[in-house]
Amino acid sequence: MKKIKKLPLETKHKPTWCPGCPNFMILAGVKKAIEATGKKREDFAMVAGIGCHAKIFDYLNLPGLNSLHGRVPPVCLGLKIGNPNLKVLGFSGDGDAYAEGIEHTLHAARYNSNWTYIVHNNQTFSLTTGQPTPVTEKGFKDKTTPLGVNTEPFNPIKIMLAAGASFVARVFADVDSVAWVLKEAINHKGFSFVEILQPCIIFHKEMLEYKKNIYSLEESGHDKTNYVAAMRKAEEFDYNTINKIPVGIFYQTKKPIFEEQFPQIKKLGKDD
Amino acid sequence: MRYNILFGGAAGQGPNILGEILSKALNKCGYYVFYSRDYQSLIRGGHNFNVLTFSEDPIYSNDSKMDVVIALDENTEKIHKKDLKKNGILMNAKKENMYFAGAVFKILGIDFKILDDELKILEKRYEENLKNSKEGYNEEKRKLCKLEKKKLKGTFYNGSLGISEGAVKSGLDIYYAYPMTPATPVLTELAGNQVKNNYLVLELENEIAVILAAIGSSITGAKTMVGTSGGGFDLMSESLSMAGIAEIPLVLYLAQRPGPASGVPTYTSQGDLNLARHAGHGEFSRIVLAPGDPKECEELTSQAFYFSQNFKLPAILLSDKHLAESFYTIYKIPKLTKSKKMINLKKFNSYEWNAEGTSTEDAKEINLGVKRRLKIIEDVKKESEKFEMIKSYGKKGSKNLVILWGSTKGAVLDAVKELDCEVLQILYMEPFPIDAVKKLISKKNIILVENNSTAQLGQLIAEKTGIIIEDKNKILRYDGRPFLADELNIEIKKRLK
Numbered sequence: 001m002k003k004i005k006k007l008p009l010e011t012k013h014k015p016t017w018c019p020g021c022p023n024f025m026i027l028a029g030v031k032k033a034i035e036a037t038g039k040k041r042e043d044f045a046m047v048a049g050i051g052c053h054a055k056i057f058d059y060l061n062l063p064g065l066n067s068l069h070g071r072v073p074p075v076c077l078g079l080k081i082g083n084p085n086l087k088v089l090g091f092s093g094d095g096d097a098y099a100e101g102i103e104h105t106l107h108a109a110r111y112n113s114n115w116t117y118i119v120h121n122n123q124t125f126s127l128t129t130g131q132p133t134p135v136t137e138k139g140f141k142d143k144t145t146p147l148g149v150n151t152e153p154f155n156p157i158k159i160m161l162a163a164g165a166s167f168v169a170r171v172f173a174d175v176d177s178v179a180w181v182l183k184e185a186i187n188h189k190g191f192s193f194v195e196i197l198q199p200c201i202i203f204h205k206e207m208l209e210y211k212k213n214i215y216s217l218e219e220s221g222h223d224k225t226n227y228v229a230a231m232r233k234a235e236e237f238d239y240n241t242i243n244k245i246p247v248g249i250f251y252q253t254k255k256p257i258f259e260e261q262f263p264q265i266k267k268l269g270k271d272d
Numbered sequence: 273m274r275y276n277i278l279f280g281g282a283a284g285q286g287p288n289i290l291g292e293i294l295s296k297a298l299n300k301c302g303y304y305v306f307y308s309r310d311y312q313s314l315i316r317g318g319h320n321f322n323v324l325t326f327s328e329d330p331i332y333s334n335d336s337k338m339d340v341v342i343a344l345d346e347n348t349e350k351i352h353k354k355d356l357k358k359n360g361i362l363m364n365a366k367k368e369n370m371y372f373a374g375a376v377f378k379i380l381g382i383d384f385k386i387l388d389d390e391l392k393i394l395e396k397r398y399e400e401n402l403k404n405s406k407e408g409y410n411e412e413k414r415k416l417c418k419l420e421k422k423k424l425k426g427t428f429y430n431g432s433l434g435i436s437e438g439a440v441k442s443g444l445d446i447y448y449a450y451p452m453t454p455a456t457p458v459l460t461e462l463a464g465n466q467v468k469n470n471y472l473v474l475e476l477e478n479e480i481a482v483i484l485a486a487i488g489s490s491i492t493g494a495k496t497m498v499g500t501s502g503g504g505f506d507l508m509s510e511s512l513s514m515a516g517i518a519e520i521p522l523v524l525y526l527a528q529r530p531g532p533a534s535g536v537p538t539y540t541s542q543g544d545l546n547l548a549r550h551a552g553h554g555e556f557s558r559i560v561l562a563p564g565d566p567k568e569c570e571e572l573t574s575q576a577f578y579f580s581q582n583f584k585l586p587a588i589l590l591s592d593k594h595l596a597e598s599f600y601t602i603y604k605i606p607k608l609t610k611s612k613k614m615i616n617l618k619k620f621n622s623y624e625w626n627a628e629g630t631s632t633e634d635a636k637e638i639n640l641g642v643k644r645r646l647k648i649i650e651d652v653k654k655e656s657e658k659f660e661m662i663k664s665y666g667k668k669g670s671k672n673l674v675i676l677w678g679s680t681k682g683a684v685l686d687a688v689k690e691l692d693c694e695v696l697q698i699l700y701m702e703p704f705p706i707d708a709v710k711k712l713i714s715k716k717n718i719i720l721v722e723n724n725s726t727a728q729l730g731q732l733i734a735e736k737t738g739i740i741i742e743d744k745n746k747i748l749r750y751d752g753r754p755f756l757a758d759e760l761n762i763e764i765k766k767r768l769k
Contacts, residue, residue: 012628012630013631045492057621057630058630058631063491063620064617065487065491065518065619066623066631067514068622071484071510073481074481074485074488075484075488077476077485077488078448078484078487078488078490078492078496079488079492080488081488081494082496083492083494083617086492086617103478104477104480104481107476107481264467264471264472265472
């Protein structure tokens with residue numbers, strides 16, 4: 001087996017995630033995936049939003065921008081337009097991707113620019129102490145919603161399939177799953193959407209139950225090139241009631257890449 | 273000599289093309305032309321009119337009284353008959369627009385061949401246009417003047433073309449925008465030439481995405497620019513603040529129209545000077561530049577790129593509908609400022625950040641960040657002194673001083689020609705040329721001309737110099753229309769000492 005070269009991906013920043021937070025596993029998985037590509041640190045750029053997930057910007061030694069809340073996809077697009085050779089990883093939380101910035105999430109799928117969108121979904125706004133997001137289950141209560149959430153959550157997998165994403169995947173937050181799916185996503189030619197179910201061990205412990213209910217799409221024989229089958233699989237878990245939760249790649253297809261359709265783009269980004 | 277011709281009709285009847293042909297012909301004959309458009313927010317119907325003013329001397333504005341009114345429909349005659357001078361000529365034959373082209377060439381005494389040449393350049397429907405214009409030329413018997421051919425070699429362009437040209441010549445890599453009047457002409461102009469000139473023009477889902485993508489491209493080292501009007505600029509202000517703290521170069525083109533909110537979309541205003549100066553939360557440095565004609569649009573765009581790259585900050589170019597869409601005859605070549613690309617990809621942050629580029633909450637590091645940004649303001653101030661931050665015109669040393677900014681320059685310069693006053697144009701709003709302005713305005717009878725209702729430049733002068741301009745000496749227009757030279761002349765005259 002080829003020996004994987006360790007990259008200097010660490011920063012001096014001391015992590016401030018809660019002890020035991022699954023974000024640590026996501027970070028480890030991301031590092032593993034980056035190293036597995038065999039590329040240099042400089043070949044990558046990262047963008048993060050605002051929320052617990054975004055702390056990854058401080059702990060991962062990649063250039064890029066720690067952007068604003070909800071404002072990750074357009075920055076990733078801009079990076080790809082500025083330098084199409086970069087491998088761009090965009091990190092968001094569910095508040096980012098599905099509340100404040102859902103329009104950018106939808107349009108990212110439509111553009112099909114060649115970058116990877118990683119959504120840490122803990123189904124709560126955790127850094128602001130546990131308020132509900134658009135993917136929180138009905139009936140969830142916190143100090144700001146004493147009457148309980150009275151709406152049904154979005155199903156992000158269905159949304160991204162409908163919006164035209166050319167790669168749609170979901171995994172549970174463990175190191176190997178994250179490393180595996182990111183390798184697939186980074187190698188995908190086009191926009192890749194990866195949702196990571198990341199239980200918040202403080203404000204949304206219910207998600208820990210998910211682990212017992214997940215099953216692998218690959219092992220179940222799911223055909224990831226079949227759009228209708230992907231939609232059907234996406235329907236199995238509605239983010240509201242704990243049921244069987246399929247994880248893995250729902251859908252992957254080939255579509256024209258946004259930045260490859262401009263004849264003048266390869267000449268951009270050079271000095272005067 | 274100064275003549276005004278008004279072309280009016282319903283949208284779709286072609287008053288624009290008529291005015292453009294005549295403007296170009298007059299230009300080729302060696303005359304200075306100023307040409308403005310008044311149109312409504314609709315696509316077909318309504319009432320649109322264009323005013324063409326020409327002279328053998330440099331001019332930059334229209335007047336209120338017309339020598340000729342060309343009415344393509346009855347509505348135009350009804351509305352604009354009152355604008356005709358005593359011996360003015362009304363053209364109201366029920367004919368197609370090119371008939372009037374022929375007729376107007378006749379009354380101005382211009383050789384028909386020059387019109388024929390323009391129709392050939394236009395190409396579209398040449399035979400039909402030639403027939404109609406010949407008919408007009410032959411049937412029209414009235415005379416206004418006989419124009420001699422002169423040797424002037426000017427360029428005829430509007431503020432939008434100036435901004436676009438300035439951006440391309442400054443090495444623009446990517447222009448991001450979402451369509452919004454009156455910023456759209458820059459988008460259209462840049463988009464049309466992108467492949468030929470090797471840059472990219474992209475329209476994204478909204479103005480928020482537009483500025484964010486521009487920021488993303490900027491940090492890869494690309495020279496990026498965004499364009500919008502007030503409402504779109506509002507949406508951008510959160511990210512403007514991010515460009516401020518993260519120290520990211522970015523050029524923003526803000527073409528003003530009357531607000532608040534949707535306001536009056538296709539009319540003009542200078543109501544967003546305060547917006548440009550203050551948009552975005554927190555304290556950060558920025559550049560705000562206000563060109564007053566297409567040549568200055570070109571020059572200040574190049575300066576915006578220079579400052580944004582060298583000092584890693586957002587630079588805002590303020591224009592308005594009147595400047596963006598009116599055509600001027602410019603006879604001097606713009607002096608552009610060269611700029612290098614200064615950014616290498618590293619860690620940028622919307623949080624307060626440390627030497628590594630990661631976020632910080634440490635008091636010492638916060639202090640360092642704030643001081644670094646304050647120092648940028650100081651460095652920019654020093655550097656800006658090398659540029660023409662103000663311009664002065666008219667009678668030097670007069671006790672009267674007329675102050676203006678942006679597109680009101682044209683009407684003011686035309687209005688004060690015979691008057692005892694000096695004129696001060698301020699081009700740099702941020703950083704503000706405090707000492708130079710103080711020196712010029714102290715002990716003067718100051719008259720302020722602005723296209724807004726609260727005298728925002730007056731506020732800025734008061735804030736920076738402590739000098740408060742008397743209310744009775746503020747000439748403010750806020751009905752969406754630009755100043756007209758003859759009316760403004762009377763208003764200024766009333767206030768002279």
